[in-house]
Amino acid sequence: MTEPALATLTRLRTACSQCNLRELCLPVGLSADELQTLDNLVSTRRKVRRGDSLFYGGEPFSALYAVRYGFFKSTLTSGDGREQVTGFYMAGELLGMDGIGGDRHTCTLTALEDSEVCVMPFARVEDLSRNFEPLQRHFHKVLSREIVRDQGVMMLLGSMRAEERLAAFLVNLSQRLTARGFSASEFVLRMTRDEIGSYLGMKLETVSRLFSRFQEDGLIEVHQKHVRILDIGGLKRVMAQAQSAT
Amino acid sequence: MTEPALATLTRLRTACSQCNLRELCLPVGLSADELQTLDNLVSTRRKVRRGDSLFYGGEPFSALYAVRYGFFKSTLTSGDGREQVTGFYMAGELLGMDGIGGDRHTCTLTALEDSEVCVMPFARVEDLSRNFEPLQRHFHKVLSREIVRDQGVMMLLGSMRAEERLAAFLVNLSQRLTARGFSASEFVLRMTRDEIGSYLGMKLETVSRLFSRFQEDGLIEVHQKHVRILDIGGLKRVMAQAQSAT
DNA sequence: CCGGCCGCTTGATCCCGGTCAAGCGGGTCG
């Protein structure tokens, strides 16, 4: 009530309780008054231009980030310089959890379009978690889901053929966009063929060829980065059809 | 002081402060008196016979498990029945973190030799974490390291050739065994060629052929499940040598 | 508004690792 107008404004601007992503993000499942507790979880927001990185592998870890809008890829660079895309992140998803274990980030997070994140100092996350059980529980769930997501990718890479992997990728993308209120069937890919290929363990030429094949088969329509899904059921069938490769 | 002798006995038997794995397991880095706080973290111990499962994918989640001795594999089964090995676990490592996010386990944990685990009811883990900051911090680190480990496997599967993957697997195994006081250069594989192949995204015949090739090249000696590493530096070179496949 | 560059597509060829097949040997259970 008596705090300076500017401070109020700042807090409002970064308050989870005012954020329209609260149904997707860390505070999911909290009631309106529980949400107030989280209102100083976020210290600031940070804009990241397309092509810039939020943090780099090897940098000291200090905070988690929630995507407010935009699109990110995470990449891992091996000793000999090979780069592997390990994930794509969109609004409401949490970044930086890889850094908790070793006090430095292991991967690099790069914006694929102009983006903004909420900065949550990790000490603050842990403090609030200790004093506020619903946040603790939810934070643990988010960490665990990241593990499960990664295991899903391991299954994809370890036991699926190229066409199954790409189909799974498209289905997954469609589902996540739907959850964010975008069209399930028509979207613009933010990443290049090369990045998709790295993520899915295949070469960019293979990605391109498969897109063309899916188009011939009437499953999708592609023009460069524009994708329209014509037959989601067909894609799901491709995804789980063939008998193992690899 | 006044508790019945039996209770004392039980508590001692499951007390982290008495456990010789405390340097590897959840309590790592805690001082002697901090350790006391954890002495009722473990509710019971549970033996799992070779071939039996600690839990199955789909089962309700209630507890985390720490391996006391033995060896486990975790597997994921896809919709169409394909099975993928997602990890191998040995003494001091934590199992079950995949279950936190969805209140059910997503993978199945199977003992590859007679084993024993400490059962830590998850509600108790969260309770203690809220009241005991060092445990909270360490638990978060363990979760995060599992994410990092999985990302390492993604890199392996997504961007390395078969021989590099197998070399990386052997080096990793050797390192983890060393940390547990076993020989770095001589050990018995607890898993089959098929399980190694599933984990590494290749067929069992390929695993077998590569073992033979490594032997010809003087890197290792293999006889069935017995492996002796002759040239760890050579393996590391194989691991990072070739210029990308996939 | 235009030029250049980067990302995409498509074709031709090659090779790593998958598939199929056969036989061996060691550990386990009766």
Next chain:
DNA sequence: CGACCCGCTTGACCGGGATCAAGCGGCCGG
């Protein structure tokens, strides 16, 4: 202790996806 089964090895062949190559076209910056 011995037989059987399962896991391992090795060979021959095949095919999916990598590699190499060339050309196109959309988009961005000037």
